[in-house]
Amino acid sequence: MGPGQAKANGIALEARDLRKVYHRGSEDIVAVDGVSLTILRGEFISFVGPSGSGKTTLINLLGCLDNATSGSLKIGGRTVFDGRKSLSEGELTKIRRQVFGYIFQKFYLVPTLTVIENVLLPYAFYKKAEAPADPMDILRFLGLDNRASHRPSELSGGEMQRVAIARALINKPEILLADEPTGNLDTKRSEEIGGVLRRLNESEGLTVLLVTHNPSLARIARRTVVLRDGKIAD
Amino acid sequence: MGTGSKFSGMWHLPFSLRELMMKISVYQVAYKNLLRKKTRTALTILGIGLSAWVLTSLFGFNRGYESALNKDIDNMGFQVLLTAKGCPYEAATLMLKGGTGLRYMSESVFADILKNEEVEQITPMLMQAVFDPNKGESGGISAYLGIDPATFPAMKSFLEFRQGGWFRDPESREAVMGYEAAELEQREVGDAILIPEMNLEFTVVGVLARSGTQDDGTIFVPIRTLQRDFGQEGNVTAVGIKVKKEANIALLENKLYDLPDVQVVSMAQVKTTIMSLVSTAKVMVFSIALIAILIAMLGVINTILMSVFERFQEIGIIKSMGAMPWDVFRMIWTETVILCLLGGGLGIAVSFGLAKATDLLIRRLLPYTPTGSLVAIDGRLALTTLGLILVIGLLSGIYPAWRAARVRPLESIRSEGD
Ligand SMILES: Nc1ncnc2c1ncn2[C@@H]1O[C@H](COP(=O)(O)OP(=O)(O)OP(=O)(O)O)[C@@H](O)[C@H]1O
């Protein structure tokens, strides 16, 4: 099953003319400048571009972590943002926990909780009703099953990021957003994480949106979106 | 903490149990957060504990003091005391004055007292102070209280004997010694006591157990004997009046005020006077408690707020996981509540443990203290205090929890660069 075929199950995410303008004093910074993008279910897309080109801003808009200034956004056929109307924090939260899993450059593991507790942490706030994931399956998949009762401080950076991935997967997200997930890791660990993301995409059909500076990591993706000054460059 | 092998062992547990262990609650997360900065948490708990201790002891004192005072006054056996005008009743005053200045009233007053329907019984007393050159190094004053064996023991039924019992014969040369008087003069039942000045000898027939009242320092002898020996036939220094249970004491007191040359000492008034003295002390102590509470509260707010600021990014991530503002609020609030309950529990345990010491401390601070236990701490009081501490905790937690609930996930990601 090739993710590029998208299994005829349609569109995961559709952005039309998204813009994000920051006001800094009297200056307007257009971080994302009219991006239109359609992402199919099961796709693996990487976002690359120079620093300040708007990668993080765009992925945050797509992941409902932030409101766009204008444009529209549909997720799974549902319009979550249209025109100027901004979503409330509560509404954003509901979409986020239903659809997305996030990983970042920093891992943000809770130091006093064990690996398994960190992975289960989202359940303290929300548990998807349909088909909950078995946390041990996830840990096994990520090669962490013998680390379940360790503390984060006992893990390597790569292992910590894998715990963060496991935590992002516990509620079976449709889309995984990863903003420079290997920014804090060396080459070997970066490849490890890249491999994990690819396996998740290929064997689980997870849609992956990856922001990275690392060209070899970006190459894992079937599609690469290059950003320049907030616009998609081709 | 075990390792992975322990975890895989768990894998064979029945499904429901496994399910149970596969959960983590907001409360668990909150509890574990507190373990991050153990010293800070411990100090905060200690602070709360301290104020809980002060609070419990104060509440306990508030209740205990009044009931102890009531008991003391009930233990006097009579509710109203009639003395001759200007007559010092207190043994201490008597000793200061060196036994001079005693005034007497005539037994003829009895009939006037008994006329009042409120009166159940009366008991006459005659106080005599005697200089005893053998007492102490340079001599001292001994207080003899002549009492009526027919009425006095019945009124003071709570008095307990260490040795012997009351004299029966109203005319005998027998004596009952208060605990301290007996200690001081080294007397036991069967020994003799002398009044050298008058060349009189009494035989000790009873020694009282310690009561904590002025009875401890008194030597009781039959009133008839004392009257005869000191040439005070027909005179008494005081009359104790026992009032009927349902009777209106104030009304009786008013009628007694009209009697000539007597002074009415109302135990209810004595109590009011003491309580007003104590209430001044109470106001001071309660202000201290209030300050203690405020300090503990600030400590809690500071601790929780600091931990919220330290965890800004983490809270943001928790929100990106799908936590609603209320979830985060609840989590931080739970941390405050845990701190307060632990501190409160500690403080209450300490106040139970140190109730005796607190009692002693208060005794040193107050002008007059009754005999019974001053600090009455029980389960209900402990629960009330714990409830109060909990309310304080919930109040202190509001601001930090609100700050945490407001954190947006983006904030944590933005500050990623630094
Ligand atoms: N909160 C903000 N307020 C003002 N300007 C912002 C804010 N966030 C981002 N910007 C600006 O928007 C532009 C795009 O930033 P963004 O973080 O999306 O870039 P990026 O491609 O992710 O860069 P990098 O590769 O360094 O992470 C930049 O010029 C940045 O300064």
Ligand SMILES: [Mg+2]
């Ligand atoms: Mg970025």
